């Protein structure tokens with residue numbers, strides 16, 4: 001069990017490390033946390049930033065209110081001691097992602113670590129903060145969750161409440 005977990009972490013670690021160095025470059029270029037609304041560069045509309053804290057094993061919220069068409073920058077901060085995942089998707093997407101994670105852990109994957117770093121999911125190592133930008137559509141029924149085996153099941157999940 002443990003050796004599998006370590007192997008899995010090593011795989012993820014490589015993916016996360018490359019992502020984090022990218023994030024670091026971004027942060028250095030224009031990091032102004034909450035007061036960034038005067039610039040009108042490539043971001044057409046104002047982007048709201050929502051911070052979500054990941055712990056072992058729960059998120060700091062189980063419901064996030066969003067508006068249709070809104071783009072949100074999620075900052076996922078991992079205050080736990082375990083790796084966590086933040087996936088946005090409908091119930092089917094969450095289920096599929098869990099199956100994928102299970103496959104990675106069992107060694108059935110042949111190097112699909114990159115596939116895991118899809119646009120709708122980010123890994124966050126302990127002590128790190130990772131960004132995920134998402135635009136919400138109309139009438140979607142979306143959830144967020146950590147799909148590391150066992151976490152979603154133990155309640156590390158929540159839903160997006162679309163405001164009308």
Ligand SMILES: [Cu+2]
Pocket residue numbers: 057083084085146147148151152156
């Ligand atoms: Cu988790």
